[in-house]
Amino acid sequence: MQPSGFKSLRLGIVLLLALSVGGLSLGAQTGAQRVAAATAPAIGLACTYGPTFTVDAKTGIITISDGNTVFMWSYSVGGQPFQYPGPVLCVNQGDTVTVIFHNTLSEDSSIIFPGQTNVLANGAPAQPQFDGTGKATSLTNVAPANGGSMTYSFVASNPGTYLYQSGTNPEKQARMGLSGALIVRPTSGANFAYNRADSRFTPEEEFLVFLTEIDPYQHSAAEQNLPFDLTTYHVHYWLLNGRTFPDTIADNFATRLPSQPYGSLARIHPYDATAHPYPGLARYINAGSEEYSHHPHGHNGVVIGRDGQPVAGPAGQDMSFEKYAINIGPGQTWDVLMQWYDAENYSMANPIPVTVPDISNMTTGMFYSGSPYLGVKGTLPPGTSSLNQCGEYYIISHNHALFQLDAWGMTMAGQITYLRIDPPLPNNCP
Secondary structure (H helix, E strand, O other): OOOOOOOOOOOOHHHHHHHHHHOOOOOOOOHHHHHHHHHOOOOOOOOEEOOEEEEEEEEEEEEOOOOOEEEEEEEEEOOOOOOOOOOOEEEEOOOEEEEEEEEOOOOOEOOEOOOOOOOEEOOEEOOOEEOOOOOEEEOOOOEOOOOEEEEEEEEOOOOEEEEEEOOEOHHHHHHHOOEEEEEEEOOOOOOEOOOOHHHEOOHHHEEEEEEEEEOHHHHHHHHOOOOOOHHHOOOOEEEEOOEOOOHHHOOOOOOOOOOOOOOOOEEEOOOEOOOEOOOEEEEEEEOOOOOEEEEEOOOOEEEEEEOOEEOEOOOOOEOOEEEOOEEEOOOOEEEEEEOOOOOOOOOOOOOOOOOOOOHHHOOOOOOOOOOOOOOOOOOOOOOOOOOOOOOOEEEEEEEOOHHHHOEOOEOOOOOEEEEEEOOOOOOOOO
16 A cells, blocks of 8 residues: 555556666756756766855655655755755865755754764854753754755865765654765865875766665655654665666656656776776765665775775775675765776687577577677677667666665665676777
8 A cells, every 4th residue: 555645657667767778758857957967977976066055955756666756855956946865065175165055844954964073053153952841853053944044164174975964853854855965075186085096086987876765654744744653664665866776777867857866877997007097986875774785796896985084094004995795874975996897808809718609599688789798799689679889788786685676566676776887998889
């Protein structure tokens, strides 16, 4: 049984997958979204640049790949339509960051910035709030309901990846969707994660992995302004960058997902000492209340930072480490370098040492090029439809807690995306 406030569309996973990767539009973008889509990359981190931001808390609707829609709260860029999750706020180390917060919700709300120090609220030190009995009501100063405002400011002293979220009744408001990512770029430059030479990455290969969850019954209660018993909290949806698979692999600002602007497909190129010497960077954030174990198949990442701090010894020694699955706890952030090596250098001239079956004896997936070799398009069985564009490889990346891969019982519809490896540059890949 589904709660009231949900609209069942039941389009089917196959149709949704075709729409996700085929670029078909089911809705019109707003003017603000068209501007954002024109300036942001189609794949990878899509920043909203500061250091001064206007942020609204508002209500809206998102689409889940099982066909349901869900009532949400979220932060949006001031004056622009609802989006989930909140905008990715990008600033530089040393900036004085100012966030002008407008609250359109029917209850008091706020924003906290874990990892930032000396935060001011309307020019005075931010303070927890209490009611007349001494009970804490908020972790910081609030913007009153129905149109109230609050201005937060702080100096972004340390580079790294951070979470921002509601500090007021967070067991409700953060779970309803009031959260987002804050990226502080180091003085070393935008192609470094920290002020360390070993944190350099390829700027075009920077990705967000923003993990959240939904109990639809809590959201339905909030939509109807009814109380919700937190002892009955039970997650039915697990989201990646505010989407569920296969919507996760659609481009940033896909027109048919007007409220969910951030895709999560990662697109990288093989390591080459001369042409492509630096890895990509994945910025992991857990804005949920459960631990998540996320990883790309067949690939170790190098953890270089956690919670906005480089993984280093007391004298600055490199303490980074390889990790297959990123076990990220609630509220944590991890910075992970990723690089793909063509270790065996297999090619048509250096074939793999196995006999490839005849195509009549093979079952091919929708991402298979017809050839086991990177950059090669081969013969596919008659009638086969392939989404492979130029002989690229696709490696699935997902939450390793397999029960969290579904959408209210529909399998392969949760925190799943792909790592795409393109042939070495230059290539003819669109």
